Amino acid sequence: MSDDHVYLSLAEGHDDSDARWAFGTGFEDPLYGVDTAVPEGLDAAALAADCLALGDDALVLAQRLAEWVTRAPELEEEVALANIGLDLLGQARLLYSRAGQTDGTGRTEDAYAYFRDAADFRNVRLAELPNGDFAFSVLRLLVFASWRLAHFTELASAPDPVLAAIAAKGVKELAYHRQYAAEWVVRLGDGTAESHARMLTALEAQAPYWEELFAAHDVREAVLADLRQVLDAAGLPMPAVPPLPGQGRGGGHTDHLAPLLAELQSVARAHPEATW
Amino acid sequence: MVTVLTDVRRARHIAEQVPDPELPMLTLADLGVLRDVTVEPDGTVVADLTPTYSGCPAMAEMRAGVAARLRDAGFGRVAIRTVLDPPWTSDWITPEGRRKLAEHGIAPPNRAPRRPAGPVPLDLSPTRRTVLCPRCGSAATEETSRFAATSCKALWRCLSCQEPFEYVKEI
C-alpha cells in the first residue's frame, strides 16, 4: 500500500490474487468458476438474446433506482431503493456474463453495459421512463417486480442450468422488491387526497406500457392478479387506457433511454482502457 | 490416499476460517456460503462458494480471501467455483453463526418461508414475525426498514430498551 495517493493504493493489486472492492469497470466475471457449457440441442443464440433482454431490463431500472439516492423522501426509502437497485444490478451482471458466453462473441459484462447504444438495448420501455415522483417510481417498481418475478418463477426450470439458477436466485430477491413496492402503493393510494391523486396520475401514465410486458413474457394473469389485489387494498381503480404501440424488446425506445445511457456510460467511454 | 484425505481435511479447515468481508464476526462456514472443499487427483484444491445475493459485492473479496489463505498454507493449486444452485438461504447460517451474530448485536434470521415451487403469493397482511432484541431479549420489537446497510439485513428497533438493531433477513 502506498500512502501518498489513496486512489493509487486502492487500485493496487486489482487482479485475481488480491481482489479488493471493485469500483467501476474491470470487475471479475460474476460467473467465475461456474460450469458454462450450453446443454446439447439448446439454441444458444436465442438463449443469449433472452439473457441480454433480461439483463437490459435490470440494468436500466437499476440506474433509475440509483437516481433516487440523495433525493428520496426519507433515508430508509433511499436505502431500500438503492438495495433493490443493487440486486437488479447483480442480476444484470450475471445475465450479461451468460449472454457473452452464449452469443459467440465472448463479450464481458462491461461491453454490454458500457459500449452499446440505445438502439441496441432490448429493455422494455417501462424500465426507462423517468422516475417522476415517488408514487410513479413505486408503482413502476411494483409492476416490474411482479412481472419479472412471475417470469423468473417459470425460468427457474429453464433448460439452461445457468439461466435457471440465476432466475431461482432472483425469485427470492424480487419477492422482497414486490412486497416493498406493494406496501407503498397501498399506503399512498389509501393515504391523503394528494397521495391518492398522485397514484392515479401514475397509473394513467404507466398503464399504456403494460401490454409490452405481456408481449415479451406471457405472465399477464399473474401480474394482473397482483395488481388487482394491491389496487383493491389501495382503493385505486384498474386503469383502462389503450396500450402504446412499440416494443423496447425490438430496439424501439422512448427518448428517455439515450440520456440515461449517456450518464451511465460516460466515464467508461471517456477512458475505455481504464479500470477503477 | 491417506495424504489426500489429510489434505482435504486441512484445506477445508483453512477455508472454513476465512472471515466474511461484510459480517467479519462470521466465518464463511458460519454464513453457509462455503459449500464444499475437495481435492482433485492432481492436487488442486477446489472450494465451492455461493453468493448470498445476486448483487453481493463481497463475492470477489471472498474468493480472493479463500484462495490467498489456501496458498499461504502451501496449497499450490487452488480453484474457486461459484455455485448458484441451490440458491443461498439464511437457513444455512450455522447455530454457531447465529450465536455470534446475536453476541454482536445483530438479530439472527428466523426460518425462511417454505415455499412450494410455483408462483410466489403476495401477502399484504401485516407481517407477523417475532424478532428478539439482541440486546435485552425483549420480543417487543418492530421493523423500521426492510432494507439496511447491506442486502442481507433489515433495520429493527426494540420497544423495551429503545435500541435500534439490525436483523438478518430470512430468505
Ligand SMILES: [Zn+2]
Ligand atoms: Zn431491547
